[in-house]
Amino acid sequence: MTDSIAGPRETPPSARRGRPRPALLWASTALLVALAAAGGLVVGRAGAGDAGALHGSLIEPPMPVPEFTLASGDGPVSSADLRGTVTVLFFGYTFCPDICPFTLQRLRQARELLGPAGDGVRVVFVSVDPERDTPERATAYARGFDPSFTGLSGSPQAIADVASSFGIFFARAAPQEDTDGGNAAGGDRAGGDDDFYLVDHSATILALDRDGRLRLIWGGPATAEEMAADLRFLLSD
Amino acid sequence: MTRLRPWQIALAAVLLVVAAAPAAFVAFRPVTVIPRLSVAPGLALTDEDGRRLTSDDLKGHMTLYGFAHGTCADGCRGVVSAMAAVQEGLAELPGAPPVRLVTVSFDPANDAPATLQAAARAAGARPGTWSFAVPTDTTAARRLVGEAFGVWYERQADGAFRYDPVLVLVDGLGIRRVEYRLGAPDPQRILGHMRELAVEARAGGAMRFAYEAAHFLSCYSN
Numbered sequence: 001m002t003d004s005i006a007g008p009r010e011t012p013p014s015a016r017r018g019r020p021r022p023a024l025l026w027a028s029t030a031l032l033v034a035l036a037a038a039g040g041l042v043v044g045r046a047g048a049g050d051a052g053a054l055h056g057s058l059i060e061p062p063m064p065v066p067e068f069t070l071a072s073g074d075g076p077v078s079s080a081d082l083r084g085t086v087t088v089l090f091f092g093y094t095f096c097p098d099i100c101p102f103t104l105q106r107l108r109q110a111r112e113l114l115g116p117a118g119d120g121v122r123v124v125f126v127s128v129d130p131e132r133d134t135p136e137r138a139t140a141y142a143r144g145f146d147p148s149f150t151g152l153s154g155s156p157q158a159i160a161d162v163a164s165s166f167g168i169f170f171a172r173a174a175p176q177e178d179t180d181g182g183n184a185a186g187g188d189r190a191g192g193d194d195d196f197y198l199v200d201h202s203a204t205i206l207a208l209d210r211d212g213r214l215r216l217i218w219g220g221p222a223t224a225e226e227m228a229a230d231l232r233f234l235l236s237d
Numbered sequence: 238m239t240r241l242r243p244w245q246i247a248l249a250a251v252l253l254v255v256a257a258a259p260a261a262f263v264a265f266r267p268v269t270v271i272p273r274l275s276v277a278p279g280l281a282l283t284d285e286d287g288r289r290l291t292s293d294d295l296k297g298h299m300t301l302y303g304f305a306h307g308t309c310a311d312g313c314r315g316v317v318s319a320m321a322a323v324q325e326g327l328a329e330l331p332g333a334p335p336v337r338l339v340t341v342s343f344d345p346a347n348d349a350p351a352t353l354q355a356a357a358r359a360a361g362a363r364p365g366t367w368s369f370a371v372p373t374d375t376t377a378a379r380r381l382v383g384e385a386f387g388v389w390y391e392r393q394a395d396g397a398f399r400y401d402p403v404l405v406l407v408d409g410l411g412i413r414r415v416e417y418r419l420g421a422p423d424p425q426r427i428l429g430h431m432r433e434l435a436v437e438a439r440a441g442g443a444m445r446f447a448y449e450a451a452h453f454l455s456c457y458s459n
Binding site: 057058061063065160161163164165166167169170171200202203204214217219 | 273275276277278279280281289291292293296297373380381385410411412449452453455
């Protein structure tokens with residue numbers, strides 16, 4: 001059997017020369033769109049640092065942080081365990097009378113404001129008072145604010161190393177004059193009066209991206225709404 | 238030949254510009270930045286007046302850290318003299334950006350506040366601008382100066398120190414931006430970096446966008 005050549009249906013070379021080839025046109029368009037998308041991604045990411053867009057300070061490009069392992073009441077938690085979610089790190093201590101409970105409360109609210117997306121945010125509280133805050137105590141304290149929160153402690157050396165690597169300082173505060181027989185700061189007490197002391201520490205809050213790299217720093221006070229807005233950006237990053 | 242419609246041409250032009258923008262930015266480098274190296278360590282020191290000086294106190298300031306000890310008699314291998322020259326040059330920085338200088342002692346056993354005060358006076362340190370400060374003990378000094386800042390120092394049998402002259406410039410966010418480790422520190426180079434960081438810190442709006450793009454695209458200054 002011989003194939004027939006449908007002569008009349010074949011496009012003459014003269015007519016084909018000036019017509020765009022659909023496959024080439026589509027490929028060019030797709031390539032341009034892909035390049036534009038990549039360019040847009042670059043520009044969009046870089047532009048996200050605009051002070052008007054975010055309330056915290058964006059770290060561009062995200063900054064690797066040293067590996068660490070600390071202890072929770074449920075066992076060891078390493079920096080590798082924090083990958084896969086956006087992680088918010090806050091350093092404080094369970095006897096902290098003011099800034100720590102306020103901050104953790106705001107973080108709980110921020111997470112709630114995110115709705116279901118909040119499940120992608122992990123809040124980690126790291127104690128800077130390892131002498132009094134056992135891993136169990138740190139975990140119970142953090143969970144008191146939100147059952148999803150993680151509370152960590154560890155050896156004084158491990159805590160000092162982790163805190164320093166995130167730019168966090170802490171030091172036992174000088175004893176204060178106690179004129180009314182109680183705690184002037186209104187904080188909880190651990191055992192007798194001799195055991196009571198305050199710890200000065202950075203109130204900085206840090207956010208790590210899903211790869212465990214430092215991405216955002218809230219150096220000053222931020223409201224729950226502001227943190228939620230910034231976290232929304234990190235979740236979409 | 239089929240002609241493209243105006244909207245198709247416009248769309249192609251927009252796509253081309255967006256696609257080419259990062260490449261053009263990298264090629265022409267309209268803005269360059271000093272790279273962000275790492276987070277500077279958190280610290281709590283005692284200064285020459287016996288007050289606590291913490292990394293939080295320095296947030297919002299460009300901070301130049303130098304590492305020395307209070308009883309060095311030779312300008313601490315150029316560290317203290319370079320910091321003195323930088324202090325003098327601060328007046329020339331446009332816009333008077335907030336800058337702090339901190340000489341961190343790695344000899345807490347001998348550097349009581351009185352010793353640091355004498356060192357600060359001898360160096361011509363201006364209160365509020367340049368502090369001499371010391372970690373709480375030798376362990377804290379080793380961890381902060383030796384490990385966190387990576388400065389080599391060693392006490393000799395005769396009690397004197399051998400050490401590398403190192404200066405570290407940290408931005409207002411607490412990010413390490415430049416480390417001066419090779420040879421004698423050059424105050425003019427340090428002031429140049431401070432000038433660059435001050436301009437970057439002040440940038441807002443479109444320029445902020447450009448600076449972040451430069452960080453993202455690794456358009457670093459020389």
